[in-house]
Amino acid sequence: MTVTLTDEQALIQETARDFVDNEVVPRVRESDRAERFDRELAERLGDMGYLGAPVAEEYGGRGLDYVTYGVIVEEVGRGDSAMRTVVSVQTSLVCGSIERWGTEEQKQRWLPRLCSGEAFGCFGLTEPDTGSDAASVRTRAEKIDGGWRIAGQKMWISLGNQAEVALVFTQTDPEQAHRGMACFLVPTDSPGFSSQEIHGKLGLRSSDTASLALDGVEVPDDALMGEVGDGFKIAMSALDSGRYSVAAGCVGICQGCVDASVTYSTERKQFDVPIASFQLVQEMIADMIVRRDAARLLVRRAGELKDAGKPSTVETSVAKLYASESAVECANLAIQVHGGSGYVDDYPVERYLRDARVTTLYEGTSQIQKLIIARDATGVNAMTPVSPA
Numbered sequence: 001m002t003v004t005l006t007d008e009q010a011l012i013q014e015t016a017r018d019f020v021d022n023e024v025v026p027r028v029r030e031s032d033r034a035e036r037f038d039r040e041l042a043e044r045l046g047d048m049g050y051l052g053a054p055v056a057e058e059y060g061g062r063g064l065d066y067v068t069y070g071v072i073v074e075e076v077g078r079g080d081s082a083m084r085t086v087v088s089v090q091t092s093l094v095c096g097s098i099e100r101w102g103t104e105e106q107k108q109r110w111l112p113r114l115c116s117g118e119a120f121g122c123f124g125l126t127e128p129d130t131g132s133d134a135a136s137v138r139t140r141a142e143k144i145d146g147g148w149r150i151a152g153q154k155m156w157i158s159l160g161n162q163a164e165v166a167l168v169f170t171q172t173d174p175e176q177a178h179r180g181m182a183c184f185l186v187p188t189d190s191p192g193f194s195s196q197e198i199h200g201k202l203g204l205r206s207s208d209t210a211s212l213a214l215d216g217v218e219v220p221d222d223a224l225m226g227e228v229g230d231g232f233k234i235a236m237s238a239l240d241s242g243r244y245s246v247a248a249g250c251v252g253i254c255q256g257c258v259d260a261s262v263t264y265s266t267e268r269k270q271f272d273v274p275i276a277s278f279q280l281v282q283e284m285i286a287d288m289i290v291r292r293d294a295a296r297l298l299v300r301r302a303g304e305l306k307d308a309g310k311p312s313t314v315e316t317s318v319a320k321l322y323a324s325e326s327a328v329e330c331a332n333l334a335i336q337v338h339g340g341s342g343y344v345d346d347y348p349v350e351r352y353l354r355d356a357r358v359t360t361l362y363e364g365t366s367q368i369q370k371l372i373i374a375r376d377a378t379g380v381n382a383m384t385p386v387s388p389a
């Protein structure tokens with residue numbers, strides 16, 4: 001495993017860092033306070049080539065490797081997790097799925113617009129009664145002449161109010177369980193499609209989150225992505241990339257916590273000395289640095305495996321689990337370093353904690369990541385309860 005970046009990767013990192021410091025960081029507090037999704041800034045991510053960065057150039061992406069994609073996501077995550085969510089959803093969940101599973105026509109129709117930020121996409125898997133058990137989606141797709149009729153509800157969908165296209169995961173035959181699942185590319189201006197904003201979130205306040213209703217939405221046959229029965233595989237392959245992206249964003253939160261804590265502790269004085277002089281403060285900073293470095297290396301390992309085309313599901317779960325829990329831990333420590341000042345939004349650390357909290361929940365909770373990791377080690381699937389023989 002390579003620990004250092006190539007010159008080209010380092011240059012892309014530097015550009016992303018400057019962009020985040022100059023264009024993202026100055027807007028983040030106001031958007032967070034106002035719970036306002038900043039579409040203009042999200043479109044700027046497209047201008048910079050940060051939406052769909054690993055997508056092939058012929059479809060409007062930059063054809064970057066996964067390690068470089070992770071580096072970009074880390075930088076955006078350091079600045080604003082709501083914007084990082086845009087990058088993760090658009091790139092890993094939506095563009096990545098279309099590129100891997102879509103027909104040539106579907107790729108041509110959607111990828112260039114999504115990569116440029118001219119259009120946004122959302123990933124509609126979760127439902128009011130279907131979360132961790134993704135195979136139990138109830139949204140029904142029924143075959144009609146020349147197409148499909150879709151009815152159901154989706155919950156907690158990032159970018160759901162902003163998106164021009166929704167990946168909608170459905171059940172075509174409940175008796176087939178996950179083998180009956182199908183994924184559709186649904187234009188959000190289709191009759192019967194509606195979205196509603198979800199507010200009152202602990203964090204990610206300026207991220208757009210929606211509940212979706214599909215009330216007999218009719219789509220043509222060519223809206224089906226992959227085959228009937230591929231839906232579950234599409235969802236899992238998307239999450240494999242999505243979890244990598246979330247993990248990289250969490251490394252960015254850890255980095256932001258270290259940066260803020262080093263600056264604050266060397267400036268703030270108590271007992272006539274900078275608080276960085278106190279060993280107990282240094283311990284908190286050292287703990288954050290160890291977490292940050294370990295998380296970054298785990299993300300890098302998962303990225304290199306993806307770039308090498310090797311299996312990486314377990315390594316991605318390890319990275320996502322560790323990086324997300326570390327982001328929560330680092331943010332909590334960073335608030336402690338800041339004392340009372342860490343409790344208000346003059347400093348970024350309280351937002352880091354609020355924003356980090358969801359990363360142990362979405363794209364598979366920490367418990368689900370542990371079950372994936374230990375299933376691989378033991379060969380025993382503990383995901384579903386086993387009744388006594």
Ligand SMILES: Cc1cc2nc3c(=O)[nH]c(=O)nc-3n(C[C@H](O)[C@H](O)[C@H](O)COP(=O)(O)OP(=O)(O)OC[C@H]3O[C@@H](n4cnc5c(N)ncnc54)[C@H](O)[C@@H]3O)c2cc1C
Nearest residue numbers: 123124125126131132156157158361362363364365367383
């Ligand atoms: C801000 C936000 C944005 C989101 N964006 C999207 C999006 O864009 N698209 C999308 O499809 N979804 C999205 N989600 C949904 C997210 O992926 C789910 O919330 C997540 O998968 C967990 O599902 P759940 O909330 O239904 O929790 P549940 O599955 O009900 O879990 C509740 C608790 O039970 C535990 N649990 C469940 N099953 C097991 C088990 N087998 N063993 C042990 N413990 C278990 C969980 O770990 C958790 O602690 C988003 C959520 C949020 C909050």
